[in-house]
Amino acid sequence: MRRVSKIDPYELYLASSITEFSADEWNALAGEEVIPFLEWEWLEALETSGSISPGTGWYPFHLALRKGGTLVAAAPLYVKNHSDGEFIWDYFWAEAAGALDRPWYPKLVGAVPATPALGYCFLCAPGEDASSGILLDAVNELCRANDIRGIHFLFTNPLWARDNMVSRGYSGWEHSRFEWTNDGYASFGDYLLSFTKNQRKNIRKEYERPAKEGIITGIVENPPAFYFSLMYDLYRITNDKFIPWDARWVNEAFFLRLAQTFSRRIVFSQARYSGQEPFALAMMIRKGKKIWGRYWGTYQDVKDLHFALCYYIPIDYCIREGIVSFDPGIGSPHKIRRGFRACFDTSYHHFFDPALDRFFGSNVATVNQHEQNNIALLNSRLPFKDPRE
Numbered sequence: 001m002r003r004v005s006k007i008d009p010y011e012l013y014l015a016s017s018i019t020e021f022s023a024d025e026w027n028a029l030a031g032e033e034v035i036p037f038l039e040w041e042w043l044e045a046l047e048t049s050g051s052i053s054p055g056t057g058w059y060p061f062h063l064a065l066r067k068g069g070t071l072v073a074a075a076p077l078y079v080k081n082h083s084d085g086e087f088i089w090d091y092f093w094a095e096a097a098g099a100l101d102r103p104w105y106p107k108l109v110g111a112v113p114a115t116p117a118l119g120y121c122f123l124c125a126p127g128e129d130a131s132s133g134i135l136l137d138a139v140n141e142l143c144r145a146n147d148i149r150g151i152h153f154l155f156t157n158p159l160w161a162r163d164n165m166v167s168r169g170y171s172g173w174e175h176s177r178f179e180w181t182n183d184g185y186a187s188f189g190d191y192l193l194s195f196t197k198n199q200r201k202n203i204r205k206e207y208e209r210p211a212k213e214g215i216i217t218g219i220v221e222n223p224p225a226f227y228f229s230l231m232y233d234l235y236r237i238t239n240d241k242f243i244p245w246d247a248r249w250v251n252e253a254f255f256l257r258l259a260q261t262f263s264r265r266i267v268f269s270q271a272r273y274s275g276q277e278p279f280a281l282a283m284m285i286r287k288g289k290k291i292w293g294r295y296w297g298t299y300q301d302v303k304d305l306h307f308a309l310c311y312y313i314p315i316d317y318c319i320r321e322g323i324v325s326f327d328p329g330i331g332s333p334h335k336i337r338r339g340f341r342a343c344f345d346t347s348y349h350h351f352f353d354p355a356l357d358r359f360f361g362s363n364v365a366t367v368n369q370h371e372q373n374n375i376a377l378l379n380s381r382l383p384f385k386d387p388r389e
Helices: 023-027 040-048 091-099 131-145 158-164 188-192 197-212 226-240 252-261 305-321 333-338 354-379
Strands: 002-007 010-015 058-060 062-067 070-075 078-080 107-110 150-153 171-181 216-220 266-272 280-287 290-298 325-327 341-351
Touching (some): 002 131, 023 070, 040 252, 062 131, 091 354, 131 150, 131 158, 171 354, 188 197, 188 305, 197 216, 197 305, 197 333, 226 252, 226 280, 226 290, 305 333, 333 354
Antiparallel strands (some): 002 010, 010 062, 058 078, 062 070, 078 107, 150 341, 171 341, 216 266, 266 280, 280 290
16 A cells, blocks of 8 residues: 555555455445445455456556544545446447547546446545545546546445535436335235236236246345355356356456355345255345345246346345345346336546546436436336326
């Protein structure tokens, strides 16, 4: 870890690996409201496994503020020369910039790599709210000094972004995501009553189909270590099905490291036959009253099994556990028919080339309007019954 400057009463440091921080000091900044993917163990598993590293085009560029030697704020950041593994798909912007002879790369990305989960922010100790501004000033200076073309904050925490991005002239680019919210359902059956008659029948059929095939499904908390190596194999198979659109961002070592350090936050939904090991898994992360879906896969294609393991079993679990929010993962508008609402997240962007900054800022409103129309259209198809019925 290299000291960059002194900003009384702080000292600013730059780290090229999350391992230059201790888990305890980093996680002391990651309170209950901070998403689990910003905790040290998740970032450490990504980096030490080699999934996210200079070898894959992610150069850690983590900034930290210390006061009297104590870590009081941190910004997980990465320098990149590509856009893979970000899940906001800015390739068309990069191509347009290239046509204007305005380089898009290298860029600085504030994000959890390969993890499209809303909530990115800088980590700050209580009473150190001003430290985000100090770190953002330092980001600007370091980017200029290193000829970095732009700064991109992805899947941002809305409150943090409102307080730190807009006032600094960052342009907001809106994206769609899906989320299930618990409206105080007493049971999964109670949840089904919120749907139209036809869709209630369809969901019940999809949820119950695996059992009719003799398949046992359910939730596994405190999973044993072999579930993680199995999850990697299933993840690999799932990605192979979509060649040439393969999106295999993490490797087996990542999953094995999570088994060692992060299993307390991980929940699986599984499918198996009596007396046998699971043949299908969906992996979720839980923190407090929220869960996030991350990976899924199966050795055996069974009709509707994906819907059961990735949507219905987790929703049933949320209702039983009093979990208020379930992010099922990126993409797939078929989530609408299962009760997931489309909603916004916003990424924020700033460019040091004034022409490129003007180009992005003057065109992003049109892109945002298209996304707003898309979200409205998706939500118009939610199959909930009229509350007046």
